[in-house]
Amino acid sequence: MVEDFKSLETGVRPRGLLMRNNTHSDLIKFKEAKHELQKIFAEIETYIHECQQFFKEKLSEDTGKRLSPAFGNTGADIVSFIDKVKQIQGIISRNQMKCAFFGRTSNGKSTVINAMLGSRILPSGIGHTTSCFVQVQGTSESQGFLQQESVSDSTSNSEAQSLSEPQSIESVSQLAHSLSSAKLATDSLIYIYWPSSSCHLLREDVVLLDSPGVNVDPDMDSWIDRHCLDADVFILVANAESTLMQAEKDFFYRVSSRISKPNIFILNNRWDASAGEAELADQVKEQHMQRCVSFLTDELKVCSVEEAMERIFFVSAREVLTIRSKSVNGETPPGSAPNIGSPSARGYPLAEGWQARLMEFSMFEKVFEKILSESATRTKFASHTEQGKEMAAYFRKLMETTYEAGLEEKDAAIRYRRLSQARLEELRTKLQKATQTIDDLISKSLLDVEGQVANALCNEIRRLGELVDSFGGHTFSPDNEAALKAYKIELNSFIERELGKKLADACAGDIHSQVVRAEQIMAGIYSSMLTEEAAKNRIMHSVLSSSFEPEFHVDCRNICAEFRENLKFRFSLGLSSLA
Incomplete structure (x- = not known):
């Protein structure tokens, strides 16, 4: 140290020191730095408030947690940062x-x-x-x-x-x-x-x-x-x-x-x-x-x-x-x-x-x-x-993480949309095929039911005489139009009722079985389009819980509306007929 000291002439200042000008620019630097730092923290405070507003309006706490666990306590963290910035601003303003x-x-x-x-x-x-x-x-x-x-x-x-x-x-x-x-x-x-x-x-x-x-x-x-x-x-x-x-x-x-x-x-x-x-x-x-x-x-x-x-x-x-x-x-x-x-x-x-x-x-x-x-x-x-x-x-x-999470969410949404569109197109195709299949099934079932009911109705019509004969206990006078009309109404009602019972006895069981079988086929077709087991179970449960009882109604009054009976006695066994 002594050698270093002796190398400097006693009382002589370095040249750079003697050349300083007579201004107070050095002290001004502190105030400039203080003012600049105050501006910086004011900008930081504004940015933090903008972030707080963004998370409050655009990204709720539940959405943030879903995007990333890092967003769980973002709201509380931002409030603490705002308090910290205000504290620092107060300290800077008092710094001397x-x-x-x-x-x-x-x-x-x-x-x-x-x-x-x-x-x-x-x-x-x-x-x-x-x-x-x-x-x-x-x-x-x-x-x-x-x-x-x-x-x-x-x-x-x-x-x-x-x-x-x-x-x-x-x-x-x-x-x-x-x-x-x-x-x-x-x-x-x-x-x-x-x-x-x-x-x-x-x-x-x-x-x-x-x-x-x-x-x-x-x-x-x-x-x-x-x-x-x-x-x-x-x-x-x-x-x-x-x-x-x-x-x-x-x-x-x-x-x-x-x-x-x-x-x-x-x-x-x-x-x-x-x-x-x-x-x-x-x-x-x-x-x-x-x-x-x-x-x-x-x-x-x-x-x-x-x-x-x-x-x-x-x-x-x-x-x-x-x-x-x-x-x-x-x-x-x-x-x-x-x-x-x-x-x-x-x-x-x-x-x-x-x-x-x-x-x-x-x-x-x-x-x-x-x-x-x-x-x-x-x-x-x-x-x-x-x-x-x-x-x-x-x-x-934080904002980069938010941006990246948003991009990932956007990409996931795009992928999901594409998958949904593909799934929708697939469902549309399947639905069209299912609709055609069900239409064919309904048409076939309808033809089968029509044929079965027609055969049963033909058989009953062949035995219609027996059915009319069984309508006993009713008399009428041919000359009494009112009594004749009442008789015809009662006869039609009797035939309608009895034919309905006979058709039900002959066709109801087969028709019910055929309808249930068709419903099960339809349910199976629609279930194959779904991925959730709960939805499939709901469809099958609705089929099982459905009750179908066929009813038959024969409108004899309309069928016989144009029928005109001739009740006059005509003797056809005469001498001319025997000759």
Whole structure:
């Protein structure tokens, strides 16, 4: 490491670093990435809603289960994804770039933040001034204000957090200043909302976190857990008049154990003390640089030597604050407290070489903005990006599965339709043949029945005389037309009734057997066309349960309607006949 360090001239920045232009494009990248990610998740949300509508209207749960078991819980899964997207959108909208400042008491952490903001917002000055955590972030309001975080322990050992009512910005001196009688606990947090229009850092969603000295409270683990795990950049504000202290190193050892390769800057503040001692200043600067590089590369192992050289600066935050305060003609944004903690209302006197220290501070801000934007974009959005990719992949696979299942269903329906059409044509052919066969069977049965009934009727007609003779007990007078007519009606009724009985006795059994046999033949023909046993059984059951009893009716009145009887007596056995 020593050889690598010596290969880089002390205090000389890489050429690429010195060529950076004086813009804030690096911070804009974070907002652009944030805006783009919000658009992406808005599109994902729209797509999920479209999928939900599709499954609700086009693919019911029962149909989905029939197509694929994967569609069984699709509705509930989609609802959970919608909730997840809304949660991520809320997190993204609240995401900001966060920078945490740490160091020993009176190293100038608050002054550095004030210099970066260009206003005396935080209490600063000699001695231990900041007694708790103070977070500065932008607001769209024209008036600055602050809110205090209150934490209460519940019975379940969990912490419930809430914010107090907005207070005037001047009250920060009473709440956060260690010299005030109304001091807060060291791990307490005060939110200062400063007008974004007054500082480009706040305008670009940068949050600056000030802290008490690392040598104030030994319980630094709780500090890290509560306030530092979401920080994108850590700035160690060291005192250039001394060297790195063990308390400062111990704190960042703990940070490094909880956060993988944190981005750490080291500001050797109060470098204006070296003014007028050029030779000694160079030696001290080289010593500080070597120790800081060794701390970052060898002890913490968070970066390379080249990267460490870009993250170590020698500045005077008090000079920068004085210069920037004067640049606004002594005016500050509404709601500010210009003289809080300042050593002199007239400003801090500038020492020799202040231009170089001002340029060094500006260079620090450029590198800080670049690394902060890159780190915040990576840490704040990387996991959400992966979740978005997973959601998109899930719904792509879901819709592809749906599409493939739909194609399979369509192909199956086409195959079924073709089979049904072929089956229908086959049934039509069989039905035509069956119809012809049944027509022939009916015609043959009809001829057989007609022949059988005709023979039986002929036989009975031959014995008609006997049947008429059996109609006894009825008399009539030939001269009485009414009696004759009544006799004829009774005779016809008697003949019809008796002929019907005789024909039934002669033909009913054979006709019934022939009809049953024909029905069975018909049922067999139709059963052969069916594939389901239940349908076949229903046809056969209907045949077995049918009852057919033939009835015979002979209409003698119509048959004898034109018959005219002659009942006059004619003597045919005379003398002329005998001759």
